[in-house]
Amino acid sequence: MIAASNLAEIAALVGDPARANMLAALMDGRALTASELAFMARVTPQTASAHLAKLSESHLLAVAKQGRHRYFKLASPLVGRMLEGIMAVAAIDAPLRHRPPSVKDAALRQARTCYDHLAGRLGVAVADALTARGHVVLSEDGGTVTESGTGFFQTIGIDLQTGFKRQRCFCRPCLDWSERRPHLAGALGAAIATTAFEQGWIERLRDTRAVGITAVGRERMGSLFGPELDVAFSSGEN
Amino acid sequence: MIAASNLAEIAALVGDPARANMLAALMDGRALTASELAFMARVTPQTASAHLAKLSESHLLAVAKQGRHRYFKLASPLVGRMLEGIMAVAAIDAPLRHRPPSVKDAALRQARTCYDHLAGRLGVAVADALTARGHVVLSEDGGTVTESGTGFFQTIGIDLQTGFKRQRCFCRPCLDWSERRPHLAGALGAAIATTAFEQGWIERLRDTRAVGITAVGRERMGSLFGPELDVAFSSGEN
DNA sequence: TTGACGCTTCGTTCGGCAACGAAGCGTCGC
């Protein structure tokens, strides 16, 4: 059972709360320093160092030295995909136990990045809007952009004919852990997120994976995607 | 960080070797008894019982009582997807350490089921053949069936027009842990595996996830998919 | 050069959990 032993090894790496916190913090695709990760995992630097060493040795993380800092990031999209998968399962379990939603969670629930694409109410709302308008078709296992969708994305500056041409199915659903509904991942999801950042519709908040929706974002995305987005604009007491 | 705590919890469940063995054994989608799982995980029944209780409580496994037996299976395809994801990451790590391939591994490497679709050299060869002939197009994140593919699948009794109509992108790649190349998963992958079993091309072997390729399977699949399948028919000393 | 800083290594402590033997409970076959 060569497969299973490795399965346990990798899963055990993610199975430690401190390491899981670090990995989750890196899910937005950025690179963070060892100190930052220590802080986010709420452990001392020397403990964090040991954890980060393990994660690097097992090639879950890639490390880049820069002066006296060491920047860590997920070693590959594969790792992000794995974490998504675990989170999707964890999300099913979570609602069964009533846990008081923290203040920080509120921001995360509204909008955040998930590796390279949008998640939270905003991410789900965008996926809903695109689906409702027939621009994309999402199934459990994948998704497709329709002809009307190709045109739509062109208008917001995402050209599906060039870079995306070869991989005709480049959009896929990703189960949102807070909303427990799919949002848009894959190359298309990443392109949408990139555009949203570039156009100033959303912006990163300090020290968190949550993103803020700007005034111009509210207006622009509201007119682009329609009423489905309203739920993403509310501060959201659920 | 509501997400991360759950992340660690679920991952820790998979992170124990005994539990990982059990989950891996259940990856083929069948339901197994507690005793069988205890044997596969190489632990005593009472140890297995404790593990299975945890896995059930966390809704990773679903359990069905049947007389004095208790049958366990993966609680949802989501769990299978999660395990796939972890295995894909584990596969990158594995080759770095030379591990002597066991006899059992040889059969698993040739052909096996991965939750509901084909894996091993056979699975990868089928994916290669379909890609080479332009029947499907696989990208990193998903896949599409071409028009020629739709016709092809019709000839082997898989009608993409009926049940599959709504989910236009129902095929996706799944990284093979032994071959380290993608094979075909998703609804299409499952349909191909089902057809292969029904037509008697492959058959389950006792007490393992490996599947055997029958004589008729060799002949039929060889003519259907062409030379790409040869590698899957060899007993394979790599 | 000196001190501050970021990170690592070493050694120790401590808690949690996997594992099993023994025993108990329900189910089946005869």
Place this chain on the structure above:
DNA sequence: GCGACGCTTCGTTGCCGAACGAAGCGTCAA
């Protein structure tokens, strides 16, 4: 009804690994 069987619960043992204090190493800034 009886024993055999499948599975669970209980109590104990033992080990692995997470955590931190202290100390060491390289890097930067003045």
